[in-house]
Amino acid sequence: MKMNKKKIQSLLILTAFMFSLFSSAQSASEILEKMDEVMYASKDQKSVTTIVLTDRNGKTRERKAITMQKGRHMRLTRFTAPASQAGIGFLSLPGEVMYVYLPAFKKERRIATHVKNQNFAGTDFTYEDMEAKPYSEKYIPELKETLSDQYVLVLKPKPGIRSDYAWLVLYVDRNNFYMKRVEYFNRAGIKAKELVSTFEQKQGYWTPVVMEMTDLRKQHKTRMIMTEISFDNNFSDEEFTVRKLKQ
Amino acid sequence: MKTISDYVLRFRKVIIISTIFITFVLGYFIKDLHINPDVFDSLPRDDKVAILFNKVGEEFGGNYYCIIGIQSEDIFTKEVFEQIRQITDSLRFMNGVGSIMSLIDVIDIKGSDWGIEIGKLVDEYDLPDTEKEWNDLRSYVLSKEMYKGTLVSADATMTIIMVRLQGEVEKIEVARNLRRKTMELGLPEKLYFGGQPFFIEAIGNVISKDLTLIGPFSFLLILFVLYFSFRSIRGVILPVLTILISIIWTYGVMGLAGVEISIITSIIPILLIAIGSAYTIHVYNRIEETVVKNMDSGLKVALAYIMIPVFFASLTTIFGFLSFIFGSYIKIISTFGVFTSLGIFFAMLLSLFFTPALIATFPSRKSKLNRRSSGSFLILLLDKLYLYINKYPKTIVIVWAFIIIPFLIGIFRIERRVDFLDYLKKDNPNRITEKVLTEKMGGTSPVYVSVKGNVLDPEVLKQIKATSDFMLKDKNLVNARSVADLFEQMNDVMGEGKKIPDDPEKVANLWFLLEGQEVLEQLVSPELDEALINATFGSTDILDIKIFIDGLNQYILKKGDIKIEVTGIPSLVLKLDRRIITSQMRSLGIAIILVFIAVSFLMRSFLKGTIAIIPIIVTLVILYGLMGLSGIPLDIATVLVGSISIGIGIDYSIHMITNLNHEMKFSGKLVEAIKNSIKISGKSIIINVMAVSLGFLILLWSNLIPLQRFGLLVSITMITSGLGSLTLLPAILILIEKSKLMLFIKPIKK
CATH class of the missing domain: 1.20.1640.10 (Multidrug efflux transporter AcrB transmembrane domain)
Structure with a gap:
């Protein structure tokens, strides 16, 4: 009897443990999906982005761009400043298709997919960081910790997903499910970059107004400040074509 | 002099005890000494070649290369590329590593029917599968001068992984870790470890080996000769003791002062054996020849006599070595001058005070006359x-x-043909590696040329390209890479030919695509007001270096309107060589004059x-x-x-x-x-x-x-x-x- 009691106890503990694992996996996925939903809640959005690059000596450079996004996979970024880069356009389409338009050449060029780990136009964001693809499509989440105001998830790339990162640590707001902070760990397990975002509710949508990415090795920082944000502009797919990119 | 010899005899015990005490104290600090065989570790702060070299180290992602060569029957196979990836991945985030360039992650600008690829030569997650794909990759790589003979040998049997070390790191330590970590992967292909840090490490190992093997053997031989000459144990012990103590004192002071043992200061013990022993031999011989009946009075006479010549002998020798302090290009030479002089001074002190104090305290029992008449x-x-x-x-x-x-x-007919490779024996593995890497890949010595000006100005880019082209005319220079090459390739894939665009707007547009590439850290300053041409020089022969650097400097002089400067290992070697020869010739002259004055004064x-x-x-x-x-x-x-x-x-x-x-x-x-x-x-x-x-x-x-x-x-x-x-x-x-x-x-x- 004694043995049986012990066995039952162990079984109960094991079941509870398995259940907790299962439930945490479930909730981790749910959290990530909810976060994606919050981030891509609007049909479309438009904003003016000011990009401030700060090097290790504290020297800054500034750029401006207009960004348009429709759904989860279509994004067009057109630079407006500095003058030398005004008109340069960048188009991201479903299926990891990316185009760049160079006005001085009046030509567009498609960008290969495996350049995703390259930095995007001198910022600390790589093409991978910039791509308009929901996190839940790319990563397998695991709930690491639940804090009073945020969830801490560990994200690992799904099999078949190309990523320069071994894992990400994602901090998600517990109440509104927006992304507060991301820590990027390289394949050597070293924290390589850190993204801190400030979200605000605008027109009913939680949207980032400031995103600051720091490359810890280079001690280089990119701060993106989003202004003039508008949602549900009813952009047609036509706005996200190569023809439009060239205009 | 008699007064001093009186003091020596009167305080003989104090002298002996003080000597022993000082020896123990200074001997303790020898543990703090360590070998630093890097000749260029402490470059002068006022020399523009050295300043630029250090600046490259600090601002352009490092100035020293460690080169790992992989040799295989055919590089273009999945197995070899997997190995390159493993090595690249395992070293990339190591402490001290600035950047890595290998076939796996080298920047490649490719134009195709459908677009442009500014990325990597191969997709490391999706390596070619079929033989045809590998053959295509081989043909592509060998058709591009950016890779052929620089990253892959022309016969496709060797490839290199270029690891650029961060500035201000312990190069040898990082090199050792690089080798250890690479070897731990247990890869089947033949690996070579080349470049200055490995070469310096090899020299360091040789110095340690020589110090531990040859030093004692040389000492034994001197012991034998001394015994054979004096036929007495004390004739052997006294000079040897002087040498040993003076070496301990000198190295002890070096340890105390935090001075490292360099390739040059490593010969201080050998010099002290040569010079220091002479003082004691003369003192001992004079005492032996003088002391006949009464030890103390004879010793006094002998000492009063020998003090002057030994003092002047050491003074003139010190003059000879102190002359190294003036005008030496690298710190290790002046350090050598200072500490050899100090060692000689110690040897002189010991010969004149410690040796007679010992003889007086422990007089010989044998009759002097017997031996003299023998x-x-x-x-x-x-x-x-x-x-x-x-x-x-x-x-x-x-x-x-x-x-x-x-x-x-x-x-x-005296030659100044200095070749650093010649420092190691022909069968030394590091020398063989350098030879193989030079034959297959064109060399391991980095050359850096800085061009000042707005990097996004087409005219500046054209000057960078022209300078790089001029450099490549030298048969020993390979692998010249600059931001201008990237612009040319980009312009090419935009369908406007492989040249720098004339329109600044086009340059600015291309820059949009290039900016943020990791390789740029090595090629342009963050403010975009300076570009750096990176190249590799394949010869360690000073004549080849002289032809290249002098030719390049003449070219630079002609380009008066734009500021171009050159640095790198060949430039430093040339500087070192010129400064050594001129300063040493001058100090030789100074030494002769000083010695002449001292001797004339004595006589x-x-x-x-x-x-x-x-x-x-x-x-x-x-x-x-x-x-x-x-x-x-x-x-x-x-x-x-x-x-x-x-x-x-x-x-x-x-x-x-x-x-x-x-x-x-x-x-x-x-x-x-x-x-x-x-x-x-x-x-x-x-x-x-x-x-x-x-x-x-x-x-x-x-x-x-x-x-x-x-x-x-x-x-x-x-x-x-x-x-x-x-x-x-x-x-x-x-x-x-x-x-x-x-x-x-x-x-x-x-």
């Missing part, structure tokens, strides 16, 4: 020598004159001073002539021999002439005085020459070729200056006496 082989030889010199002084002078004629011619006569330096001049002629005739080049190690030969050579002359003066006091006859001087000083000189030349000849077994040459040359110098002082010097004195031109040596009035 008439050793050496005494017999010196007797014969004297007879011959006295009989045929003219012949001796003529023979010397004839001997130096071919050497005089040889001086003009109270400029004529005597002149005669005293004759054996040195002859020695220098023979030394440099021999180097010219035998093809031993003047380099960082051999250039030191000149000053050493002055330091040592003058000692023999000083001893001979001081002894002569001393003998003249008693006999008043020059011939008699010369006879006795040859016997007494001659004995010390011959013992010293034999002990030290044999000790130095041991260096022929060194694994470092400059040390081999150094050993040979110092041995020859010792023999020549010893023979010069024993034959030429008395022969000239006799000739002067016989010609009655003047009464050269006068008895000194008491």
